Amino acid sequence: MSVTVRNFEERDAERVARIMFESFKTFLGDRIKEPETPDYWIQCSTRDFAHSVTRSFVAESDGKVIGYLCATANTKNGLGTLNVIGVDPACFAQGCGSALFAAADAFWRGLGMRKIYTCTSHVNLRAQAYYKKMGFVEEGRLKDHFHEGIDEIQLSKFMKKG
Ligand SMILES: CC(C)(COP(=O)(O)OP(=O)(O)OC[C@H]1O[C@@H](n2cnc3c(N)ncnc32)[C@H](O)[C@@H]1OP(=O)(O)O)[C@@H](O)C(=O)NCCC(=O)NCCS
Structure with a gap:
């Protein structure tokens, strides 16, 4: 499967809400009752304040969004956070999570994170x-x-220098 990754855009929010619901259901079952709203995903995908920078990415295959990752970088203390990741269960174990992680890794490295x-x-x-x-x-x-x-x-995970 060929996977490309780009920045999250507001038009992705509805599809991301569905993917996150379905993917989290795979391990939470009935503990998770309903999807978050598209607006929830828009709000948490890019929320910069003070020293905290948040960026989100979507993975696509054949023009369809199949995964989402939201990452934060604290530029004061060098701590990055992988806030959440989810892949369409139909696409598990085909490299989508790895492709999303590579995008987040580049984002963290670009802002000099020392630990994730x-x-x-x-x-x-x-x-x-x-x-x-x-x-x-x-x-x-x-x-x-x-x-x-x-x-x-x-x-x-401690980031290797260089
Ligand atoms: C966890 C998750 C993001 C992984 O995404 P993915 O696209 O399936 O992962 P990849 O195909 O890129 O796999 C990367 C590596 O993860 C490991 N991996 C993935 N699925 C695995 C499985 N079922 N069993 C064992 N290892 C697995 C493997 O080491 C794999 O590397 P390899 O292909 O070289 O063996 C995805 O399964 C998911 O969305 N799960 C539900 C939501 C979730 O759990 N989110 C995290 C909550 S904290």
Whole structure:
């Protein structure tokens, strides 16, 4: 599958809302009831304030949006955050997540980030394998965090210099 990545635009919001709902349902099941609104995704995709810069990317294949990643860079302390990523479940394991990560990686490097943080649910084995492949290691756990009965694994990656 040929995947290209570009910056998120407002016209992507409806499709992104659907992808995020379907992809998160794959590990949260009925805990996730309905999609966030397109406006939610517009608002959280590019929200710069003080030292915090947020950029979002979509992956496309055959002209169709199939994935989304939202990343933040704190230019004061050098900490980048992978806020959220989701791929259309029909396109899992075909390189879309890797292509989105490469775009975020270039964004973080461009702003001189020294460390990247994210977290994932303990039941989400697919994402754990993905983050490990992207170079993240576990730093800690948060009990019953976003949902009762689901712990969050805190993951980080130190950026190599040069
Ligand atoms: C996690 C997710 C973003 C990965 O995206 P993807 O497009 O499937 O990932 P890729 O095809 O680029 O795979 C990259 C690497 O991740 C790992 N990986 C991906 N899926 C895997 C699976 N089912 N089992 C084991 N490893 C897997 C592999 O190491 C893979 O590298 P390889 O192809 O060289 O073996 C996607 O599965 C997803 O959207 N999941 C639901 C939403 C989600 O969990 N988001 C993160 C919540 S914190």
